[in-house]
Amino acid sequence: MSRFSRFSGLLLAASLPFGALAELPEERIEPSINAELAEHTKHFTQKLYKVADNVYSAVGWQLGNVAMIEAPEGLIIVDTGESVSESRKIMAEFRKISDKPVKAIVYTHFHPDHINGVKAFVSEEQVKRGEVQIYAQETLLDNVVTQGALVGPILGLRSAYTFGAALPASDNEGMNGGIGPLAKVEGSTFIAPTITFKDKLDTTIAGLPVQFLHAPSEAPDEIVLFLPNNRVLISAEVDQGPTLPNIHTLRGTKFRDPVLWVNSLDKLRAFQADHMVPLHGQPVSGKDKVEEVLRMTRDGIAYIHDQTVRWMNKGLTPDELVEKVKLPPHLAGYTPYLREYYGTVKHSVRQIYQGYLGWFQGDPVALDPIAPQEKAKRLIEMMGGHDKVLLAAGEAYLKGDYQWAAELASYAISLDNDDKLAREIKARSFRKLGYASMNINWRNWYLMSAMELEGKLDGDAALQMTKGIREAFLSPDMLKNLPVKVFLQNWVTRIDPEKSADVNLTLGFVFPDIGEEWALEVRRGVVQLHQGIPAGTSLKLTFDKIYLDTVISGENSLLKGALLGDVKVDGSLLDIKTFLGCFDFEDAPIALTVR
Known part of the structure; x- marks a missing residue:
């Protein structure tokens, strides 16, 4: 009798006592991969692609590509990958082409797979000396330092599930990450941008004209580069590469507005580029082919958005919408750019509904x-x-x-x-x-x-x-860039209403080395952050921002600093202990499925 037959007999024989169902017969479910997804892995074979005369794209080393532009006076590195060790391998490949010094780094947006490998290409000392400039959109640093601070614990766990962080080798054999090879989260580094802009920047870097354009899409701070000399467009993740774009990410993110994304794709089409270098997947060459990929991607996103809104306006709810909104064959079959390797129509539809109407679907039973x-x-x-x-x-x-x-x-x-x-x-x-x-x-x-x-x-x-995943979102290098305001703002959502039910206290924070003063006021279960210290505040802690960095990293604590003299205390230590006891900073295990 087969295992399945025995299982069937146990489950379907009503006369058997339930004790017989205490365990299922042994069944080995062999790891496997969807055939089309397995074939998709070939798209990310390790290769250094040469585009036009002076642009190179390293595909297949990491989830995100790294691009190199050889300018007359030096190299421009566009995005730096997620892993220092893998990015060093890429730099070794670049060095086979050119021994020119790196003159600039470009962060196209704040996601870890585009910024964490920066120290494989330049050092902090080179940046401090002004030998290398780092370009980014003006909100990138804020996005970097806040992405792991406010919702870090739950985002870290959900990201681990999204990237399959604990899957055994047998489940990953022959697999890909949809937009690249499997992510390699190790050795996260960061250096803050030195040159930022809001909407556009036309400049010359290392003797080469470069046009930057802000193109909000997959990320709010997404930027693209256009090289007018040879009409090369580095499209970042406005074109997300060889997949249906991830209009929503299951790990959790703020609303990705499809309308903004479509508008940004139309701005890219206006360049009429001869070559396009996405930062996931292979480059695209030929003006007609570049236009086709951008237009089809744009139409795919627009179709999902427009038809979702159309049927929303006829009263359909998310569970009904996902059955109604489906890409037509000419879009759904556009391989690989609109195939559902990374994004899906179904989870995009749900986000669009939520983005416009919120969680309530109209039936008061909910x-x-x-x-x-x-x-x-x-x-x-x-x-x-x-x-x-x-x-x-x-x-x-x-x-x-x-x-x-x-x-x-x-x-x-x-x-x-x-x-x-x-x-x-x-x-x-x-x-x-x-x-x-x-x-x-x-x-x-x-x-x-x-x-x-x-x-x-x-x-x-x-x-x-x-913890390992969270470091990719907020590494020690990133912690050094964490503003005092962001650190203290995080306390607001950590208040324990039971422990603070009868507490009315204000604690001032003085940072002499950076000339900032802040205060947190606890009012019976609610916390307010003040810039400056309110008059009459008797409780104060005075210490340098450098010491705060060690508190943020977990090396020290405020109470330890107070006892050892690293933190100057004004007021009652007992009151300060009461104040600090109002907050919940414990990272407890979270069950996502078993609940």
């Missing part, structure tokens, strides 16, 4: 719904009890109805997080769905969630994994 656990309890009772629900889940699994099997198992898990059989049914369902998925984001989420259900991502393991 205004004050029954709590999830209570809802699960009532539904399970209505369906005949726990055993029948899991029998139905198992039957759905055997029929290949994996989504329904996972949904049914979720009710049982909601009531009992330790329900071994429910977790196994859901985990197996997710593995089946994940291995079949052509989209790398969906695949990684399915497989990471399966690991969580299987108990392979316990609390400590998840915290350690998240």
